Amino acid sequence: MAARYDRIAAELRAKISRGAHPAGWRLPAxxxxxxxxxxxxxxxxxxxxxxEAEGIIERRHGVGTFVKEKRQRISxxxxxxxxxxxxTPLSDEDRRRTGATEFDTGLELQDxxxxxxxxxxxxxxxxxxxxxVKEGTPLLRRTYETxxxxxxxxxxxxxxYLLLDLIEGNSDLLDEAKEPWPGGTQHQLSTVxxxxxxxxxxxxxxxxTISEATALDVRPGEPILALRKTSIDTHGxxxxxxxxxxxxxxxxxxxxxxxxRWAK
Amino acid sequence: MAARYDRIAAELRAKISRGAHPAGWRLPAxxxxxxxxxxxxxxxxxxxxxxEAEGIIERRHGVGTFVKEKRQRISxxxxxxxxxxxxTPLSDEDRRRTGATEFDTGLELQDxxxxxxxxxxxxxxxxxxxxxVKEGTPLLRRTYETxxxxxxxxxxxxxxYLLLDLIEGNSDLLDEAKEPWPGGTQHQLSTVxxxxxxxxxxxxxxxxTISEATALDVRPGEPILALRKTSIDTHGxxxxxxxxxxxxxxxxxxxxxxxxRWAK
DNA sequence: GAGTGGTCTAGACCACTGT
DNA sequence: CAGTGGTCTAGACCACTCC
Numbered sequence: 001m002a003a004r005y006d007r008i009a010a011e012l013r014a015k016i017s018r019g020a021h022p023a024g025w026r027l028p029a030x031x032x033x034x035x036x037x038x039x040x041x042x043x044x045x046x047x048x049x050x051x052e053a054e055g056i057i058e059r060r061h062g063v064g065t066f067v068k069e070k071r072q073r074i075s076x077x078x079x080x081x082x083x084x085x086x087x088t089p090l091s092d093e094d095r096r097r098t099g100a101t102e103f104d105t106g107l108e109l110q111d112x113x114x115x116x117x118x119x120x121x122x123x124x125x126x127x128x129x130x131x132x133v134k135e136g137t138p139l140l141r142r143t144y145e146t147x148x149x150x151x152x153x154x155x156x157x158x159x160x161y162l163l164l165d166l167i168e169g170n171s172d173l174l175d176e177a178k179e180p181w182p183g184g185t186q187h188q189l190s191t192v193x194x195x196x197x198x199x200x201x202x203x204x205x206x207x208x209t210i211s212e213a214t215a216l217d218v219r220p221g222e223p224i225l226a227l228r229k230t231s232i233d234t235h236g237x238x239x240x241x242x243x244x245x246x247x248x249x250x251x252x253x254x255x256x257x258x259x260x261r262w263a264k
Numbered sequence: 265m266a267a268r269y270d271r272i273a274a275e276l277r278a279k280i281s282r283g284a285h286p287a288g289w290r291l292p293a294x295x296x297x298x299x300x301x302x303x304x305x306x307x308x309x310x311x312x313x314x315x316e317a318e319g320i321i322e323r324r325h326g327v328g329t330f331v332k333e334k335r336q337r338i339s340x341x342x343x344x345x346x347x348x349x350x351x352t353p354l355s356d357e358d359r360r361r362t363g364a365t366e367f368d369t370g371l372e373l374q375d376x377x378x379x380x381x382x383x384x385x386x387x388x389x390x391x392x393x394x395x396x397v398k399e400g401t402p403l404l405r406r407t408y409e410t411x412x413x414x415x416x417x418x419x420x421x422x423x424x425y426l427l428l429d430l431i432e433g434n435s436d437l438l439d440e441a442k443e444p445w446p447g448g449t450q451h452q453l454s455t456v457x458x459x460x461x462x463x464x465x466x467x468x469x470x471x472x473t474i475s476e477a478t479a480l481d482v483r484p485g486e487p488i489l490a491l492r493k494t495s496i497d498t499h500g501x502x503x504x505x506x507x508x509x510x511x512x513x514x515x516x517x518x519x520x521x522x523x524x525r526w527a528k
Numbered sequence: 529g530a531g532t533g534g535t536c537t538a539g540a541c542c543a544c545t546g547t
Numbered sequence: 548c549a550g551t552g553g554t555c556t557a558g559a560c561c562a563c564t565c566c
Contacts, residue, residue, distance in 0.1 A: 003554065013474070029532060040556045045533085053317075053485030054471050061533050062563030073468065078521050085523050195526055201519040204337065205469035205489040205512030207319045210277070221317030223487035223512065225469040234525070248469030248487065255465040255519045257342050259349050261498070262459055267535065293551060304537045309552085325552050326544030 008037050008047035016056055016067055027057065027065040053221070055249060074155060074246075077254040081199050087183055088190045095182035112155075113147045116179035120164060127161050130230060131238045138164040140174065153217030156246040160185065166239060167192055185231075185240060194239050200230040203253060216247050223248030272301050272311035280320055280331055291321065291329040317485070319513060334513075338419060341518040345463050351447055352454045359446035376419075377411045380443035384428060391425050394494060395502045402428040404438065417481030420510040424449065430503060431456055449495075449504060458503050464494040467517060480511050487512030 002010070015021055028036065034044045048065060051057045058068045087095055121141045128135040140162045145154040167173045169192045181188055186196055204226050213220040225248050231240040266274070279285055292300065298308045312329060315321045322332045351359055385405045392399040404426045409418040431437040433456045445452055450460055468490050477484040489512050495504040 005554080010474070031532090042557090043555060046554090048533090050484060054473065055485075059533065060564085062531080062565080064532060064564095075466075078519060081521050082523055085526075089526075196523055197525070198523065199521045201521070202339075203467050203489070203517040203519070204515070205487040207317055207487055207512075209318060210274070220314055221319075221485075223469040223471055225467070248471075251468070253467040255342060255467070257345050257463045257465070259346055259460055259462065261461070262349075262353075269535080295551090306538090307536060310535090312552090323552065324545085326550080327546080328551060 004039055005043050005046040005050065008033070008039065008044060009050045012047065013051060013054075013056060021067050023067050023069045025067045027067070029064065053219075071249050073250060073252045075252045075254050077256070078199075078201065079254075079256065081186075081196075084184050084186045085196060088187045090183070092182055095187060111149050113149060114180045115145045115147075116176050117143045118174065118176035119143075120174075123161070127241055130228070130241045131161065131163065133163065140164050140167065142176070144179075154215070155250055156244055157212075157215055158242055158244040160240060160242040162189075162240055166194065185242075189231075189233075189239060195234045196231050196239070197234040197236075198232040200232065201253075201255070202228040202230075204228075205248060208247075212245055216245070218247045225251050225253070227253065268303055269307050269310040269314065272297070272303065272308060273314045276311065276315060277318075277320060285331050287331050287333045289331045291331070293328065316483075337514060337516045338510075339516045339518050341520070342463075342465065343518075343520065345450075345460075348448050348450045349460060352451045354447070356446055359451060375413050377413060378444045379409045379411075380440050381407045382438065382440035383407075384438075387425070391505055394492070394505045395425065395427065397427065404428050404431065406440070408443075418479070419514055420508055421476075421479055422506055422508040424504060424506040426453075426504055430458065449506075453495075453497075453503060459498045460495050460503070461498040461500075462496040464496065465517075465519070466492040466494075468492075469512060472511075476509060480509070482511045489515050489517070491517065 012027070021027075027033070030041060030044050030048065034041045037044065048057065048059060052059055056068060057065055059065045119141045121139055123131065123133060123135055123137045123139050125135050127139065128137060131137075131139075142160045142162070144158040144160070146156050146158075147154050162173075167189070172178050173188055173191070189196065205223055206226060207221040208216065208218050208224045210220050212218075212224055213222065216224075218224075225246050227242075227244040229240075229242040229244065230238055231242075233239045276291070285291075291297070294305060294308050294312065298305045301308065312321065312323060316323055320332060321329055323329045383405045385403050387395065387397060387399055387401045387403050389399050391403065392401060395401075395403075406424045406426070408422040408424070410420055410422075411418050426437075431453070436442050437452055437455065453460065469487055470490060471485040472480065472482055472488045474484050476482075476488055477486065480488075482488075489510050491506075491508040493504075493506040493508065494502055495506075497503045
C-alpha cells in the first residue's frame with residue numbers, strides 16, 4: 001500500500017507529465033491542496049518535497065509552487081582538449097579571441113564571466129595519489145568559477161592543481177591577476193616546456209555536499225556531475241589534476257570516440 | 265539563522281566526517297537523538313533525511329540508522345568500444361570468453377549476470393530524432409540489465425534501439441534467446457555488414473524518476489548517471505541509440521583522450 | 529497586510545526487523 | 548515482543564514576497 005504522500009505526488013506528477021499543466025504553471029497553495037486531497041498539510045508538503053527532489057516542481061518561499069522550466073544544458077565536449085592544444089602556438093591576440101567554453105556549443109564568450117583564485121597548498125592524500133607525488137608536496141591550487149551573465153550562481157566550479165616546482169620557472173603562472181589566461185592551462189604549461197600528451201576524464205554523479213550546495217546554489221543532495229581530469233605530459237608525468245563540478249541539470253558531457261577501420 | 269534541523273545535521277555530519285564514527289557504525293535511535301538535542305522527533309527526522317539524501321547515512325526500517333559504507337564504483341572505459349571492435353573478426357569461441365563489462369576494471373565475467381528483453385516498437389520523437397528517422401519507424405528495442413551475483417538490484421539498465429529494416433537480414437538478431445551474444449552489439453551489426461565508425465557518448469546526471477528508482481532500487485530523486493550512446497557507421501548512418509542508467513554511486517565513466525603531438 | 533511556503537512541536541499509530 | 552524507523556494528524560508561529 002503506497003503512502004498517502006506518494007499517491008498525492010503520483011497524481012500531481014501524472015497531471016504534469018501528461019501536459020495538463022505547462023512549465024511555469026502555478027500550483028494551488030499547499031493549504032488548498034491539503035483541503036482538496038483531504039490530507040494534512042504536512043502530508044501534502046511531503047509530497048511536494050518529493051516532486052521537488054525529482055526536479056519536477058520548484059517551490060518559491062512567499063510566492064508559490066510552480067511547474068519547473070527545464071534548464072538548458074551546456075554541452076562540454078572532449079574535443080576541446082585537442083582544440084586547446086592546437087591553439088598553443090598561436091599569437092596572444094589570436095588566443096585571446098575565444099575561450100574553450102565558447103568552443104563548446106551554446107554559449108558565447110560575452111555571455112560568460114570567469115573568476116579565479118590562486119593559493120599554494122600542500123597535497124592531501126587524494127591529490128597526492130592522483131599526481132603520483134608524496135603527500136605534502138607543494139601545489140598551486142586554482143579555483144575557477146564560470147558564471148552566465150545575469151546569473152548569481154556559478155555554472156560550474158573547477159579546482160585545478162599544478163606542481164609548484166614545475167611551474168615556478170614562470171612567475172606569471174603564480175599570479176591570479178593574469179586570469180583569464182588566453183589559451184588556458186595547456187598554454188600556461190607550454191610556457192614552462194610542458195606538452196600534454198593525454199587527458200584522462202573520470203565522470204561520476206553524486207549528491208551535492210553541503211558546501212557544494214551552497215556554492216552552486218542547489219539543494220543539499222541534489223545530483224552533481226563531477227569530473228576528475230588528469231593531464232599527462234609527453235614524459236608520462238601527471239602535470240595537472242582538476243576536479244570540476246556542475247549541477248546535474250546544467251551540463252552534458254560529450255565524448256566522441258573514433259574507431260579504427262577494419263582491415264580490408 | 266540556520267534551522268534547527270540544519271544544526272543537528274551539521275553536528276552529526278561533522279562527527280562522522282571527522283572520523284569519530286566509522287562506516288557501519290550505528291547511530292542512536294531517533295527518539296534518543298531527539299532527547300539528546302532537546303528537539304522534537306520530527307525535527308530530528310528531518311535532519312536525518314538530509315544526511316540520507318547526502319549519502320552519508322543509511323536508515324533501515326526496523327533496524328536502525330548507520331554510517332553508510334562507501335559502495336565500490338565500477339569503472340567503464342570508452343576504450344571498450346575499440347576493444348569490442350577488434351574482437352568482431354575473432355571466432356565465436358574467442359569472443360565467448362570475455363564480455364565488454366569484464367574488460368572494464370574490477371569485475372570478472374562470473375561475477376555478473378545479464379538479462380535481455382527484446383520488443384519491436386515504433387520510434388518516439390526523441391529516439392526518432394537521435395536516429396534521424398521519421399517518428400513511428402519500426403525499431404527493435406532491447407533492454408539489458410546487468411547484475412552482480414548475489415545482488416538483487418541491477419548495476420545498470422541499458423535500453424538499446426536498432427533500426428528493424430537494417431537488421432532483418434539476420435533473424436538471429438531478433439531473438440532474445442541468443443543473448444548474451446558473444447562479441448556484443450558491434451558483432452551483431454557486423455553480421456549484416458555494418459561497421460561502426462564513431463561512437464558518441466553524452467553523459468548527464470539527474471534525479472531518479474519513480475520508475476528508475478523502482479528498477480534500480482534507489483530512492484526517488486537519488487542521483488542517476490545517464491549515458492546516451494549513439495553509434496554511427498562508416499556510411500554516416502546512426503545505427504544504434506542506447507540509453508544507459510546507473511545509480512550515481514555505482515559507476516565511474518572513464519574517457520581517455522590522446523592528443524596529437526606538436527610539430528617539431 | 530494578505531498570502532505563500534518553512535519550521536517546529538506534541539502525540540498517535542503503523543510497519544518492519546531481529547531475538 | 549521490544550525496539551526501530553515510517554506515516555499522519557492538528558495546530559502554532561515564522562519568513563519571505565508582493566501589492
